[in-house]
Amino acid sequence: DVKVTQSSRYLVKRTGEKVFLECVQDMDHENMFWYRQDPGLGLRLIYFSYDVKMKEKGDIPEGYSVSREKKERFSLILESASTNQTSMYLCASSPIGDSSMGYTFGSGTRLTVV
């Protein structure tokens, strides 16, 4: 069964901490995405990557960075966590050659910054 795995389901971090959210996919997909989901705001794209070491900003990149050193792994980094980054974070992947495939999502990481 193909999978996108997010390393943590729940995280609690303190304000100012550096936070790493990890995402691994086993489908050999080129594209990987990070979204955050907040009530009433839907899904908002933070960053995406279409290849190793390549990244593009999404709609809300401020306060975040990403790393893609290997094809299967896409990390989201909160350089200095703040309370307004408390949210559900969703990772997804998709193949680059077929726009009809859609995304495969991970189960999400619910991050609370205190």
Added chain:
Amino acid sequence: GDSVTQMEGPVTLSEEAFLTINCTYTATGYPSLFWYVQYPGEGLQLLLKATKADDKGSNKGFEATYRKETTSFHLEKGSVQVSDSAVYFCALSDPSGGTSYGKLTFGQGTILTVHP
């Protein structure tokens, strides 16, 4: 740019009622269309999709037809169950070239609650 508009929720129904969640889109070219479902505390799962005009996607009793003339992809189910309570997202994929190829544009999501 591309956009997806879903009916606003929340939608509350009794078990065995008929469900429609409206979705309309704006896109250049010929996008693929998707419905995703998110159960409480989970990520999104692909529910169904359609890749060209007049295609009907179906899964778990849900159906949606790709209507190019009305730019719509409404989700329907004839008889909902309590277990269908979830958030439903309509989405389209960018068929253009470049790094945005295949990138999804999502609607805002519709919360469905089904009571016994």
